[in-house]
Structure formats: structure tokens, C-alpha cells
Amino acid sequence: MSTRQDLAWWQKLLVTAKLWRPPHRTLHHEVRDMERPVPPPVTGAHGNRVVTATRRRLVPQSDDQV
Numbered sequence: 001m002s003t004r005q006d007l008a009w010w011q012k013l014l015v016t017a018k019l020w021r022p023p024h025r026t027l028h029h030e031v032r033d034m035e036r037p038v039p040p041p042v043t044g045a046h047g048n049r050v051v052t053a054t055r056r057r058l059v060p061q062s063d064d065q066v
Contacts (some may be wrong), residue, residue: 007015007022014020057064 011020011022018032
């Protein structure tokens, strides 16, 4: 492990003696821990909610009211 320039002299000694390792935090870790946005509502043929009251069915069913 190469000595990192952003560590203090005593931290470099601990790293050299293999007594301590600096925390490994990259942008990946920061983005992973961010709050996730709310997903938009899903509607339509492949979604979880289908609104059939506003449009007519392509194939009429026996229960449909005209």
C-alpha cells in the first residue's frame, strides 16, 4: 500500500505498521447512501394499475354496461 498524501504522519505510521487502515469511501459509496427519488406512478398495460373506466374495451365483455 502506497503512503497517501492526505494522511497525517502518525496515520502513515499506523498504516505502515498494519495496525490501521483508512476508510475507503469513494463517490460510489456516497451515491449509494443517498436518498432515492420517489418512483413515478405506473399505469398502463405493463403497470400495476389499469384505468378502464375512461376508455372502452377493444373486445366487449358480457358484464360491460353500454
